[in-house]
Amino acid sequence: MALNQIGLNSISASSLTNDSLIWPGIERLQLACLGMILLDMETISPVEDHLFTPRETARAVRMGPRRRRGFTAARVALKRLARQLNLAEEDRPDQAIETLGPDGARPCLGESGIYCSVSHCARLVAAVAHRYPIGVDLEMVSEKPIRTRHLFMSPRERDLISLSGLGPERAATRAWTIKEAAAKALGLHLFQAIREVEVVRLGEEEGVMRYQEKTYPARHAEGNGHVITLITFDDV
Ligand SMILES: CC(C)(COP(=O)(O)OP(=O)(O)OC[C@H]1O[C@@H](n2cnc3c(N)ncnc32)[C@H](O)[C@@H]1OP(=O)(O)O)[C@@H](O)C(=O)NCCC(=O)NCCS
The missing domain is CATH 3.90.470.20 (4'-phosphopantetheinyl transferase domain)
Structure with missing residues (x-):
């Protein structure tokens, strides 16, 4: 490779x-x-x-x-x-x-x-x-986020997994990377990001997250069995 x-x-x-x-x-x-x-x-x-x-x-x-x-x-x-x-x-x-x-x-x-x-x-x-x-955030696509989704996704967020059409592993891995990347950008403890950052859409190349009433794009690239997710807060 x-x-x-x-x-x-x-x-x-x-x-x-x-x-x-x-x-x-x-x-x-x-x-x-x-x-x-x-x-x-x-x-x-x-x-x-x-x-x-x-x-x-x-x-x-x-x-x-x-x-x-x-x-x-x-x-x-x-x-x-x-x-x-x-x-x-x-x-x-x-x-x-x-x-x-x-x-x-x-x-x-x-x-x-x-x-x-x-x-x-x-x-x-x-x-x-x-x-x-x-x-x-960079993660290998795996079944771990789908197995642990109840620990970091609300019921409403979990509904997005099937709506995304990506398949459970690719969708849940994206959701996890959104929370981790947002935690880093916002300077939040991961547990706080899990609670306060809401994933509102999951997509192959772009998802959407909400924090304090505002929505932001979450950009993804996937290759070699890994997902990279980038979140920027250009107008925070
Ligand atoms: C920061 C955190 C999200 C990293 O996630 P991870 O998947 O373990 O590791 P990643 O490779 O994606 O990121 C690690 C890098 O994040 C950076 N980092 C660490 N703490 C950070 C913070 N508070 N804010 C922004 N970036 C941070 C560091 O550069 C670290 O790499 P390095 O120590 O080798 O330089 C996670 O360790 C974390 O939230 N720690 C705070 C404590 C916490 O929430 N613990 C609960 C875990 S369930």
Whole structure:
């Protein structure tokens, strides 16, 4: 599978041809934000000594191998994103680009103040940036969200699964990613997002969510058995 790096808005559509076949709909996500990096972890071999800032190192040393792999891949994606958006000088080393926010949990792109979000699963990592609050979530399509739908979807939201025509797994996975991406963008605890963010439509490439009386699009791309969901709050 030749999923290397899907670049930013600035990369021409022609350079996306192969990856676009694997990820139908990804261009719509890229156009909705300032920048996006999507990486297959198997194609990156970061040298942690040359990658981490002191704060990132302090965080990584407390992690087990699996968690650390995702954390490291997230750092690679975020630092590449910062460079592609010219948020870091060309000669600035990776160890001097901070991607761990002041709270030690949320991501950041150096000192830029540009909003960003990151998500990783066993194989892939996605990082996105925007001028407004943004959240991304990446999940493998599986039966888990359908099995646990009663834990994160109201009865009304669960009715949307059959209405979507997507099949239960693809629909419930999208619903889950909407809640996670919204939690990240809004800075909500996941449990709070589950309660307060309502999914009002589920669709293949675009769904709709409601938060505090306003509705927002949830954009999806699906490829390689995974769904990426992007939510931006352009006028929050
Ligand atoms: C943030 C959260 C939604 C991440 O979901 P996940 O599916 O486990 O992991 P993802 O790969 O999609 O996202 C992880 C990234 O989210 C980012 N993140 C963590 N906390 C965040 C927050 N409060 N707001 C925005 N982004 C956050 C981090 O960059 C993290 O990656 P990193 O630590 O490797 O840099 C989830 O861990 C969460 O809500 N945590 C808060 C505690 C909580 O709600 N717990 C209940 C879980 S049921």
